[in-house]
Ligand SMILES: CC(=O)N[C@H]1[C@@H](OP(=O)(O)O)O[C@H](CO)[C@@H](O)[C@@H]1O
Protein backbone atom coordinates (compact mmCIF):
# COMPACT_ATOMS: atom_id res chain seq x y z
CA UNK A 83 0.00 0.00 0.00
CA UNK A 84 1.31 3.44 -0.81
CA UNK A 85 0.94 4.71 2.73
CA UNK A 86 2.77 7.95 1.95
CA UNK A 87 0.30 8.81 -0.75
CA UNK A 88 -2.61 7.86 1.47
CA UNK A 89 -1.45 9.99 4.37
CA UNK A 90 -0.47 12.93 2.15
CA UNK A 91 -3.77 12.80 0.31
CA UNK A 92 -5.90 12.38 3.40
CA UNK A 93 -4.14 15.34 5.02
CA UNK A 94 -5.64 17.47 2.24
CA UNK A 95 -9.15 16.38 3.24
CA UNK A 96 -9.59 17.01 6.95
CA UNK A 97 -12.65 15.57 8.60
CA UNK A 98 -14.93 18.14 10.25
CA UNK A 99 -15.21 17.60 13.99
CA UNK A 100 -18.54 16.85 15.66
CA UNK A 101 -20.18 15.47 12.52
CA UNK A 102 -21.27 11.88 12.14
CA UNK A 103 -21.80 10.48 8.66
CA UNK A 104 -24.02 7.50 7.85
CA UNK A 105 -24.20 5.57 4.58
CA UNK A 106 -28.00 5.51 4.33
CA UNK A 107 -30.74 4.66 1.83
CA UNK A 108 -28.85 6.41 -0.95
CA UNK A 109 -25.26 6.77 0.29
CA UNK A 110 -24.05 9.75 2.34
CA UNK A 111 -26.17 12.87 2.23
CA UNK A 112 -25.82 16.10 4.18
CA UNK A 113 -24.71 19.72 3.71
CA UNK A 114 -22.32 19.82 0.77
CA UNK A 115 -19.91 21.99 2.75
CA UNK A 116 -19.34 19.12 5.24
CA UNK A 117 -18.64 16.39 2.73
CA UNK A 118 -15.10 16.93 1.42
CA UNK A 119 -13.41 14.33 3.64
CA UNK A 120 -16.26 11.87 3.27
CA UNK A 121 -16.18 12.02 -0.52
CA UNK A 122 -12.39 11.66 -0.50
CA UNK A 123 -12.71 8.58 1.71
CA UNK A 124 -15.46 7.17 -0.49
CA UNK A 125 -13.03 7.59 -3.39
CA UNK A 126 -10.48 5.48 -1.50
CA UNK A 127 -13.15 2.91 -0.68
CA UNK A 128 -14.32 2.73 -4.31
CA UNK A 129 -10.82 1.94 -5.54
CA UNK A 130 -10.51 -0.73 -2.84
CA UNK A 131 -13.82 -2.17 -3.98
CA UNK A 132 -12.42 -2.30 -7.51
CA UNK A 133 -9.28 -4.05 -6.22
CA UNK A 134 -11.38 -6.52 -4.25
CA UNK A 135 -13.23 -7.39 -7.46
CA UNK A 136 -10.01 -7.93 -9.40
CA UNK A 137 -9.93 -4.54 -11.12
CA UNK A 138 -13.54 -4.23 -12.27
CA UNK A 139 -14.77 -0.70 -12.94
CA UNK A 140 -16.67 0.90 -10.06
CA UNK A 141 -18.69 4.14 -10.01
CA UNK A 142 -18.93 7.12 -7.71
CA UNK A 143 -21.81 9.57 -8.08
CA UNK A 144 -21.87 12.98 -6.41
CA UNK A 145 -25.49 14.01 -5.91
CA UNK A 146 -28.14 14.73 -3.33
CA UNK A 147 -30.99 14.03 -5.74
CA UNK A 148 -34.16 15.87 -4.66
CA UNK A 149 -32.61 17.46 -1.54
CA UNK A 150 -32.29 21.26 -1.27
CA UNK A 151 -29.48 23.08 -3.15
CA UNK A 152 -27.10 23.36 -0.19
CA UNK A 153 -27.03 19.57 0.36
CA UNK A 154 -24.91 17.09 -1.47
CA UNK A 155 -24.14 13.39 -1.31
CA UNK A 156 -22.10 10.52 -2.62
CA UNK A 157 -22.73 6.90 -3.43
CA UNK A 158 -20.81 3.97 -4.83
CA UNK A 159 -21.99 1.89 -7.77
CA UNK A 160 -20.94 -1.76 -8.25
CA UNK A 161 -19.76 -3.26 -11.59
CA UNK A 162 -23.10 -4.22 -13.08
CA UNK A 163 -24.60 -0.88 -12.13
CA UNK A 164 -26.05 -2.09 -8.83
CA UNK A 165 -25.73 -0.28 -5.52
CA UNK A 166 -22.78 -1.02 -3.23
CA UNK A 167 -23.62 -4.30 -1.42
CA UNK A 168 -24.99 -3.82 2.05
CA UNK A 169 -22.07 -5.74 3.54
CA UNK A 170 -19.79 -2.87 2.46
CA UNK A 171 -22.00 -0.05 3.75
CA UNK A 172 -20.60 -0.34 7.29
CA UNK A 173 -17.07 0.04 5.85
CA UNK A 174 -18.16 3.26 4.17
CA UNK A 175 -19.66 4.56 7.40
CA UNK A 176 -16.63 3.53 9.42
CA UNK A 177 -14.11 5.13 7.09
CA UNK A 178 -16.12 8.33 6.83
CA UNK A 179 -16.14 8.74 10.61
CA UNK A 180 -12.69 7.37 11.35
CA UNK A 181 -10.17 9.35 13.41
CA UNK A 182 -7.49 6.84 12.40
CA UNK A 183 -8.22 6.72 8.73
CA UNK A 184 -4.97 5.20 7.55
CA UNK A 185 -5.11 2.42 10.16
CA UNK A 186 -8.71 1.68 9.31
CA UNK A 187 -7.90 1.49 5.61
CA UNK A 188 -5.08 -0.93 6.42
CA UNK A 189 -7.46 -3.04 8.54
CA UNK A 190 -10.02 -3.12 5.75
CA UNK A 191 -7.38 -4.16 3.22
CA UNK A 192 -6.22 -6.95 5.54
CA UNK A 193 -9.69 -8.00 6.66
CA UNK A 194 -11.08 -8.25 3.13
CA UNK A 195 -7.81 -9.68 1.85
CA UNK A 196 -7.49 -7.00 -0.83
CA UNK A 197 -4.54 -6.76 -3.19
CA UNK A 198 -4.42 -2.99 -3.71
CA UNK A 199 -2.32 -3.48 -6.84
CA UNK A 200 -5.49 -4.81 -8.46
CA UNK A 201 -7.34 -1.48 -8.14
CA UNK A 202 -8.73 -0.54 -11.55
CA UNK A 203 -10.87 2.23 -12.93
CA UNK A 204 -13.43 4.26 -11.00
CA UNK A 205 -15.77 6.39 -13.12
CA UNK A 206 -17.14 9.52 -11.51
CA UNK A 207 -20.14 11.72 -12.26
CA UNK A 208 -21.81 14.65 -10.54
CA UNK A 209 -25.04 16.61 -10.58
CA UNK A 210 -25.23 20.39 -11.08
CA UNK A 211 -24.91 21.56 -7.46
CA UNK A 212 -22.55 24.35 -6.46
CA UNK A 213 -20.45 22.02 -4.29
CA UNK A 214 -20.33 19.18 -6.83
CA UNK A 215 -17.15 20.15 -8.78
CA UNK A 216 -15.03 20.46 -5.64
CA UNK A 217 -16.42 17.20 -4.26
CA UNK A 218 -15.70 15.50 -7.56
CA UNK A 219 -12.07 16.58 -7.19
CA UNK A 220 -12.03 15.12 -3.67
CA UNK A 221 -13.38 11.83 -5.02
CA UNK A 222 -10.70 11.73 -7.71
CA UNK A 223 -8.01 12.47 -5.11
CA UNK A 224 -9.24 9.50 -3.05
CA UNK A 225 -9.56 7.15 -6.00
CA UNK A 226 -6.05 7.90 -7.23
CA UNK A 227 -4.43 6.75 -3.99
CA UNK A 228 -4.81 3.18 -5.22
CA UNK A 229 -6.61 3.23 -8.56
CA UNK A 230 -7.41 5.30 -11.63
CA UNK A 231 -10.20 7.84 -11.98
CA UNK A 232 -12.14 8.88 -15.06
CA UNK A 233 -14.41 11.84 -14.58
CA UNK A 234 -17.43 12.29 -16.82
CA UNK A 235 -18.44 15.62 -15.26
CA UNK A 236 -22.17 16.30 -15.16
CA UNK A 237 -24.31 13.19 -15.56
CA UNK A 238 -27.68 11.95 -14.42
CA UNK A 239 -27.36 9.22 -11.78
CA UNK A 240 -28.71 6.54 -14.16
CA UNK A 241 -26.22 7.61 -16.84
CA UNK A 242 -23.41 6.98 -14.35
CA UNK A 243 -24.87 3.54 -13.59
CA UNK A 244 -25.02 2.88 -17.35
CA UNK A 245 -21.38 3.92 -17.75
CA UNK A 246 -20.19 1.63 -14.97
CA UNK A 247 -22.02 -1.32 -16.46
CA UNK A 248 -20.88 -0.63 -20.03
CA UNK A 249 -17.24 -0.33 -18.93
CA UNK A 250 -17.48 -3.85 -17.49
CA UNK A 251 -19.81 -5.34 -20.08
CA UNK A 252 -19.20 -3.94 -23.58
CA UNK A 253 -22.27 -5.78 -24.95
CA UNK A 254 -24.40 -3.50 -22.77
CA UNK A 255 -23.54 -0.42 -24.83
CA UNK A 256 -20.78 2.00 -25.74
CA UNK A 257 -19.11 3.27 -22.55
CA UNK A 258 -19.81 6.95 -23.17
CA UNK A 259 -22.62 9.42 -22.70
CA UNK A 260 -23.08 9.41 -26.43
CA UNK A 261 -23.42 5.62 -26.26
CA UNK A 262 -26.22 6.04 -23.72
CA UNK A 263 -27.99 8.57 -25.97
CA UNK A 264 -27.66 6.40 -29.05
CA UNK A 265 -28.98 3.32 -27.27
CA UNK A 266 -31.97 5.24 -25.91
CA UNK A 267 -32.95 7.22 -29.01
CA UNK A 268 -32.26 4.21 -31.24
CA UNK A 269 -34.69 1.99 -29.30
CA UNK A 270 -37.39 4.68 -29.30
CA UNK A 271 -37.05 5.28 -33.04
CA UNK A 272 -37.14 1.57 -33.81
CA UNK A 273 -40.27 0.95 -31.71
CA UNK A 274 -42.07 3.87 -33.38
CA UNK A 275 -41.10 2.49 -36.77
CA UNK A 276 -42.37 -1.01 -35.89
CA UNK A 277 -45.76 0.43 -34.96
CA UNK A 278 -45.80 2.72 -37.97
CA UNK A 279 -46.09 5.85 -35.82
CA UNK A 280 -45.06 8.93 -37.77
CA UNK A 281 -45.47 11.69 -35.17
CA UNK A 282 -42.63 12.25 -32.73
CA UNK A 283 -42.95 11.55 -29.01
CA UNK A 284 -43.75 14.93 -27.52
CA UNK A 285 -43.99 16.15 -23.94
CA UNK A 286 -43.10 19.04 -21.64
CA UNK A 287 -40.78 18.06 -18.79
CA UNK A 288 -40.07 20.00 -15.60
CA UNK A 289 -36.40 19.15 -15.02
CA UNK A 290 -36.26 20.51 -11.43
CA UNK A 291 -33.50 22.90 -12.59
CA UNK A 292 -31.24 19.86 -12.38
CA UNK A 293 -28.92 17.80 -14.52
CA UNK A 294 -31.84 16.19 -16.39
CA UNK A 295 -32.32 19.50 -18.24
CA UNK A 296 -29.13 19.58 -20.35
CA UNK A 297 -29.34 15.82 -20.85
CA UNK A 298 -32.88 16.08 -22.21
CA UNK A 299 -31.76 18.86 -24.54
CA UNK A 300 -29.09 16.48 -25.87
CA UNK A 301 -31.71 13.81 -26.55
CA UNK A 302 -34.35 15.98 -28.11
CA UNK A 303 -33.85 15.09 -31.74
CA UNK A 304 -35.96 13.27 -34.25
CA UNK A 305 -38.26 11.38 -33.28
CA UNK A 306 -38.28 12.95 -29.82
CA UNK A 307 -39.56 16.47 -29.17
CA UNK A 308 -39.19 17.60 -25.61
CA UNK A 309 -39.91 21.01 -24.19
CA UNK A 310 -37.90 21.46 -21.01
CA UNK A 311 -39.01 23.88 -18.31
CA UNK A 312 -37.17 24.56 -15.07
CA UNK A 313 -33.85 24.10 -16.81
CA UNK A 314 -31.81 26.80 -15.01
CA UNK A 315 -28.79 24.81 -13.98
CA UNK A 316 -26.63 27.97 -13.80
CA UNK A 317 -28.64 29.47 -10.97
CA UNK A 318 -27.54 27.13 -8.18
CA UNK A 319 -30.19 28.36 -5.75
CA UNK A 320 -33.23 27.04 -7.61
CA UNK A 321 -32.51 23.30 -7.83
CA UNK A 322 -35.63 21.36 -6.71
CA UNK A 323 -37.21 24.60 -5.43
CA UNK A 324 -40.97 24.53 -6.02
CA UNK A 325 -40.43 22.10 -8.84
CA UNK A 326 -39.31 18.57 -9.60
CA UNK A 327 -40.77 15.12 -9.02
CA UNK A 328 -40.47 15.18 -5.23
CA UNK A 329 -42.18 18.57 -4.92
CA UNK A 330 -45.02 17.50 -7.21
CA UNK A 331 -45.52 14.14 -5.49
CA UNK A 332 -45.30 15.46 -1.93
CA UNK A 333 -47.47 18.52 -2.48
CA UNK A 334 -49.68 16.90 -5.10
CA UNK A 335 -49.67 20.07 -7.14
CA UNK A 336 -48.18 21.63 -10.29
CA UNK A 337 -44.56 22.77 -10.22
CA UNK A 338 -43.62 26.38 -10.91
CA UNK A 339 -43.52 27.39 -14.59
CA UNK A 340 -45.69 24.58 -15.93
CA UNK A 341 -48.82 26.17 -17.38
CA UNK A 342 -50.74 23.15 -18.55
CA UNK A 343 -53.33 22.71 -21.20
CA UNK A 344 -56.16 20.60 -19.82
CA UNK A 345 -56.09 16.84 -20.34
CA UNK A 346 -52.57 16.94 -21.66
CA UNK A 347 -49.72 14.95 -20.12
CA UNK A 348 -46.78 16.66 -18.33
CA UNK A 349 -43.89 15.24 -16.39
CA UNK A 350 -41.36 16.14 -13.68
CA UNK A 351 -37.88 14.74 -13.02
CA UNK A 352 -35.98 15.03 -9.76
CA UNK A 353 -32.59 16.77 -9.41
CA UNK A 354 -30.47 13.83 -10.59
CA UNK A 355 -33.05 12.43 -13.03
CA UNK A 356 -33.66 9.02 -11.53
CA UNK A 357 -37.28 9.73 -10.60
CA UNK A 358 -40.16 10.76 -12.82
CA UNK A 359 -43.83 11.50 -12.20
CA UNK A 360 -46.58 12.52 -14.61
CA UNK A 361 -49.74 14.63 -14.27
CA UNK A 362 -52.50 16.43 -16.06
CA UNK A 363 -55.13 18.98 -15.15
CA UNK A 364 -58.83 18.92 -15.81
CA UNK A 365 -60.36 22.28 -14.96
CA UNK A 366 -59.34 23.00 -11.41
CA UNK A 367 -58.45 19.37 -10.72
CA UNK A 368 -54.86 18.16 -10.61
CA UNK A 369 -54.31 14.47 -11.38
CA UNK A 370 -51.00 12.95 -10.34
CA UNK A 371 -49.78 9.83 -12.14
CA UNK A 372 -47.06 8.57 -9.83
CA UNK A 373 -44.70 5.60 -9.62
CA UNK A 374 -47.55 3.22 -8.75
CA UNK A 375 -49.27 4.26 -11.99
CA UNK A 376 -46.11 3.91 -14.04
CA UNK A 377 -45.71 0.36 -12.71
CA UNK A 378 -49.28 -0.62 -13.60
CA UNK A 379 -49.11 1.03 -17.04
CA UNK A 380 -45.83 -0.63 -18.00
CA UNK A 381 -46.76 -4.02 -16.51
CA UNK A 382 -50.08 -4.17 -18.35
CA UNK A 383 -48.45 -3.00 -21.60
CA UNK A 384 -45.72 -5.63 -21.33
CA UNK A 385 -48.30 -8.26 -20.41
CA UNK A 386 -50.21 -7.48 -23.62
CA UNK A 387 -47.02 -7.74 -25.67
CA UNK A 388 -46.22 -11.09 -24.05
CA UNK A 389 -49.64 -12.38 -25.04
CA UNK A 390 -49.23 -11.11 -28.60
CA UNK A 391 -45.77 -12.66 -28.79
CA UNK A 392 -47.09 -15.89 -27.28
CA UNK A 393 -44.37 -15.88 -24.65
CA UNK A 394 -44.80 -17.22 -21.13
CA UNK A 395 -42.99 -15.19 -18.49
CA UNK A 396 -43.20 -14.81 -14.73
CA UNK A 397 -43.91 -11.14 -14.05
CA UNK A 398 -44.13 -9.46 -10.64
CA UNK A 399 -44.61 -5.93 -9.36
CA UNK A 400 -42.55 -4.80 -6.38
CA UNK A 401 -43.88 -2.02 -4.17
CA UNK A 402 -43.06 -0.43 -0.83
CA UNK A 403 -45.38 0.50 2.00
CA UNK A 404 -45.80 3.93 0.36
CA UNK A 405 -47.70 2.41 -2.59
CA UNK A 406 -51.31 3.48 -2.65
CA UNK A 407 -53.62 0.74 -1.31
CA UNK A 408 -55.81 0.96 -4.40
CA UNK A 409 -52.85 0.47 -6.73
CA UNK A 410 -52.04 -2.78 -4.93
CA UNK A 411 -55.67 -3.85 -5.18
CA UNK A 412 -55.74 -3.00 -8.91
CA UNK A 413 -52.57 -5.01 -9.59
CA UNK A 414 -53.78 -8.03 -7.66
CA UNK A 415 -57.44 -8.05 -8.64
CA UNK A 416 -57.60 -6.53 -12.13
CA UNK A 417 -54.16 -7.13 -13.62
CA UNK A 418 -53.78 -10.34 -11.60
CA UNK A 419 -50.06 -9.85 -11.24
CA UNK A 420 -48.37 -10.83 -7.95
CA UNK A 421 -47.15 -8.00 -5.70
CA UNK A 422 -44.20 -8.14 -3.29
CA UNK A 423 -43.31 -5.56 -0.67
CA UNK A 424 -39.81 -4.55 0.36
CA UNK A 425 -38.36 -1.84 2.61
CA UNK A 426 -37.91 1.64 1.11
CA UNK A 427 -34.91 2.25 -1.15
CA UNK A 428 -34.42 0.96 -4.66
CA UNK A 429 -31.67 -1.43 -3.68
CA UNK A 430 -34.30 -3.53 -1.87
CA UNK A 431 -36.83 -3.38 -4.69
CA UNK A 432 -34.17 -4.09 -7.31
CA UNK A 433 -33.06 -7.32 -5.65
CA UNK A 434 -36.61 -8.58 -5.30
CA UNK A 435 -37.36 -7.72 -8.93
CA UNK A 436 -34.42 -9.88 -10.02
CA UNK A 437 -36.37 -12.93 -8.82
CA UNK A 438 -38.77 -12.62 -11.78
CA UNK A 439 -38.44 -13.00 -15.56
CA UNK A 440 -39.87 -9.50 -15.61
CA UNK A 441 -39.66 -7.55 -12.37
CA UNK A 442 -41.46 -4.21 -12.43
CA UNK A 443 -40.47 -2.05 -9.48
CA UNK A 444 -41.39 1.52 -8.70
CA UNK A 445 -41.49 3.51 -5.53
CA UNK A 446 -44.61 5.68 -5.36
CA UNK A 447 -42.33 8.71 -5.78
CA UNK A 448 -41.49 7.63 -9.33
CA UNK A 449 -38.17 5.88 -8.77
CA UNK A 450 -38.05 2.54 -10.53
CA UNK A 451 -37.54 0.45 -13.61
CA UNK A 452 -38.41 -2.86 -15.25
CA UNK A 453 -35.85 -5.67 -15.12
CA UNK A 454 -35.78 -8.42 -17.73
CA UNK A 455 -33.91 -11.63 -16.87
CA UNK A 456 -31.15 -12.94 -19.13
CA UNK A 457 -33.14 -16.14 -19.61
CA UNK A 458 -36.16 -14.26 -20.85
CA UNK A 459 -34.08 -12.14 -23.22
CA UNK A 460 -32.52 -15.31 -24.58
CA UNK A 461 -35.89 -16.95 -25.18
CA UNK A 462 -37.24 -13.78 -26.84
CA UNK A 463 -34.25 -13.81 -29.18
CA UNK A 464 -34.64 -17.50 -29.98
CA UNK A 465 -38.37 -17.52 -30.58
CA UNK A 466 -39.49 -17.93 -34.18
CA UNK A 467 -42.60 -15.80 -34.72
CA UNK A 468 -45.50 -17.36 -36.63
CA UNK A 469 -47.26 -14.12 -37.61
CA UNK A 470 -46.34 -10.48 -38.26
CA UNK A 471 -48.20 -9.46 -35.10
CA UNK A 472 -46.18 -11.94 -33.07
CA UNK A 473 -42.96 -10.73 -34.63
CA UNK A 474 -43.74 -7.08 -33.90
CA UNK A 475 -44.55 -7.87 -30.26
CA UNK A 476 -41.34 -9.90 -29.88
CA UNK A 477 -39.23 -7.13 -31.38
CA UNK A 478 -40.92 -4.50 -29.23
CA UNK A 479 -40.21 -6.52 -26.09
CA UNK A 480 -36.57 -6.87 -27.05
CA UNK A 481 -36.30 -3.15 -27.78
CA UNK A 482 -37.87 -2.37 -24.38
CA UNK A 483 -35.09 -4.38 -22.75
CA UNK A 484 -32.66 -1.99 -24.51
CA UNK A 485 -34.60 1.19 -23.79
CA UNK A 486 -35.45 0.63 -20.13
CA UNK A 487 -32.39 1.11 -17.92
CA UNK A 488 -31.49 -2.30 -16.50
CA UNK A 489 -29.29 -0.93 -13.75
CA UNK A 490 -31.49 1.54 -11.86
CA UNK A 491 -34.55 3.80 -12.14
CA UNK A 492 -34.03 6.33 -14.92
CA UNK A 493 -36.30 9.35 -15.56
CA UNK A 494 -35.28 9.53 -19.20
CA UNK A 495 -35.86 5.92 -20.19
CA UNK A 496 -38.97 5.63 -18.00
CA UNK A 497 -40.36 8.76 -19.66
CA UNK A 498 -39.99 7.26 -23.11
CA UNK A 499 -41.31 3.84 -22.05
CA UNK A 500 -44.45 5.52 -20.66
CA UNK A 501 -44.97 7.67 -23.77
CA UNK A 502 -44.59 4.60 -25.99
CA UNK A 503 -46.96 2.49 -23.86
CA UNK A 504 -49.61 5.21 -24.10
CA UNK A 505 -49.11 5.89 -27.79
CA UNK A 506 -49.07 2.23 -28.89
CA UNK A 507 -52.18 1.43 -26.86
CA UNK A 508 -53.95 4.65 -27.99
CA UNK A 509 -54.43 5.49 -24.36
CA UNK A 510 -54.80 9.12 -23.23
CA UNK A 511 -53.56 10.45 -19.92
CA UNK A 512 -57.19 10.62 -18.81
CA UNK A 513 -57.69 6.92 -19.61
CA UNK A 514 -54.53 6.16 -17.68
CA UNK A 515 -55.79 8.12 -14.69
CA UNK A 516 -59.02 6.11 -14.75
CA UNK A 517 -57.33 2.70 -14.41
CA UNK A 518 -58.04 2.98 -10.69
CA UNK A 519 -58.94 5.75 -8.28
CA UNK A 520 -56.32 6.39 -5.61
CA UNK A 521 -57.14 6.39 -1.95
CA UNK A 522 -56.49 9.84 -0.44
CA UNK A 523 -52.99 9.74 1.06
CA UNK A 524 -50.63 12.05 2.89
CA UNK A 525 -46.98 12.08 3.88
CA UNK A 526 -45.75 13.87 7.00
CA UNK A 527 -42.25 14.59 8.26
CA UNK A 528 -41.77 14.69 12.04
CA UNK A 529 -38.62 15.85 13.82
CA UNK A 530 -37.70 13.58 16.74
CA UNK A 531 -34.75 13.49 19.15
CA UNK A 532 -33.37 10.23 17.78
CA UNK A 533 -34.73 8.80 14.57
CA UNK A 534 -32.57 5.69 15.03
CA UNK A 535 -34.83 4.71 17.96
CA UNK A 536 -37.51 3.83 15.38
CA UNK A 537 -37.09 0.22 14.29
CA UNK A 538 -39.44 -1.55 11.91
CA UNK A 539 -40.40 -5.00 10.64
CA UNK A 540 -42.62 -6.43 7.89
CA UNK A 541 -41.20 -4.31 5.03
CA UNK A 542 -41.29 -1.26 7.32
CA UNK A 543 -45.03 -1.49 7.77
CA UNK A 544 -44.85 -2.07 11.52
CA UNK A 545 -42.81 -0.51 14.31
CA UNK A 546 -41.11 -2.85 16.75
CA UNK A 547 -39.44 -0.01 18.66
CA UNK A 548 -40.18 2.22 20.53
CA UNK A 549 -42.10 -0.46 22.40
CA UNK A 550 -45.86 0.01 22.54
CA UNK A 551 -46.10 2.64 19.82
CA UNK A 552 -47.36 0.29 17.08
CA UNK A 553 -50.33 -0.79 19.23
CA UNK A 554 -51.35 2.85 19.56
CA UNK A 555 -51.11 3.36 15.79
CA UNK A 556 -53.20 0.20 15.23
CA UNK A 557 -55.87 1.52 17.58
CA UNK A 558 -56.10 4.81 15.66
CA UNK A 559 -56.12 3.14 12.23
CA UNK A 560 -58.95 0.79 13.21
CA UNK A 561 -61.34 3.73 13.49
CA UNK A 562 -61.09 4.72 9.78
CA UNK A 563 -62.60 3.05 6.72
CA UNK A 564 -59.75 1.70 4.57
CA UNK A 565 -57.39 3.37 7.01
CA UNK A 566 -53.66 2.62 6.87
CA UNK A 567 -50.77 4.42 8.51
CA UNK A 568 -47.17 3.60 9.31
CA UNK A 569 -44.11 5.27 10.78
CA UNK A 570 -40.47 4.81 9.83
CA UNK A 571 -37.21 6.72 10.13
CA UNK A 572 -36.02 8.40 6.94
CA UNK A 573 -32.74 7.07 5.59
CA UNK A 574 -31.89 10.34 3.85
CA UNK A 575 -33.11 13.08 6.20
CA UNK A 576 -32.92 13.61 9.91
CA UNK A 577 -36.63 12.95 10.45
CA UNK A 578 -39.29 10.31 10.89
CA UNK A 579 -41.90 9.88 8.16
CA UNK A 580 -45.59 9.24 8.74
CA UNK A 581 -47.80 7.96 5.94
CA UNK A 582 -51.58 7.87 6.10
CA UNK A 583 -54.34 6.86 3.75
CA UNK A 584 -58.09 6.41 4.18
CA UNK A 585 -61.34 6.32 2.21
CA UNK A 586 -61.83 10.11 2.45
CA UNK A 587 -59.36 13.00 2.31
CA UNK A 588 -60.63 14.35 5.63
CA UNK A 589 -60.14 10.98 7.34
CA UNK A 590 -56.70 10.61 5.79
CA UNK A 591 -55.59 14.03 7.07
CA UNK A 592 -57.07 13.39 10.52
CA UNK A 593 -55.52 9.94 10.83
CA UNK A 594 -52.10 11.26 9.78
CA UNK A 595 -52.30 14.19 12.20
CA UNK A 596 -53.22 11.84 15.06
CA UNK A 597 -50.34 9.51 14.33
CA UNK A 598 -48.01 12.54 14.24
CA UNK A 599 -49.33 13.52 17.67
CA UNK A 600 -48.37 10.09 18.99
CA UNK A 601 -44.76 10.97 18.15
CA UNK A 602 -44.66 14.11 20.32
CA UNK A 603 -43.04 12.41 23.34
CA UNK A 604 -40.17 11.20 21.18
C1 LIG B 1 -40.99 8.30 1.21
C2 LIG B 1 -39.93 8.48 0.20
O1 LIG B 1 -40.21 8.96 -0.89
N1 LIG B 1 -38.68 8.08 0.56
C3 LIG B 1 -37.54 8.23 -0.35
C4 LIG B 1 -36.34 8.76 0.37
O2 LIG B 1 -35.96 7.82 1.35
P1 LIG B 1 -36.17 8.01 2.93
O3 LIG B 1 -35.41 6.86 3.53
O4 LIG B 1 -37.67 7.93 3.13
O5 LIG B 1 -35.65 9.35 3.28
O6 LIG B 1 -35.26 8.91 -0.54
C5 LIG B 1 -34.83 7.65 -1.11
C6 LIG B 1 -33.63 7.93 -1.99
O7 LIG B 1 -33.95 8.76 -3.05
C7 LIG B 1 -35.98 7.01 -1.86
O8 LIG B 1 -35.55 5.77 -2.34
C8 LIG B 1 -37.18 6.88 -0.94
O9 LIG B 1 -38.29 6.39 -1.62
Ligand SMILES: [Mg+2]
Pocket residue numbers: 147148239352353354355356357
Ligand atom coordinates in the same frame (compact mmCIF):
# COMPACT_ATOMS: atom_id res chain seq x y z
MG1 LIG C 1 -32.94 11.04 -7.39
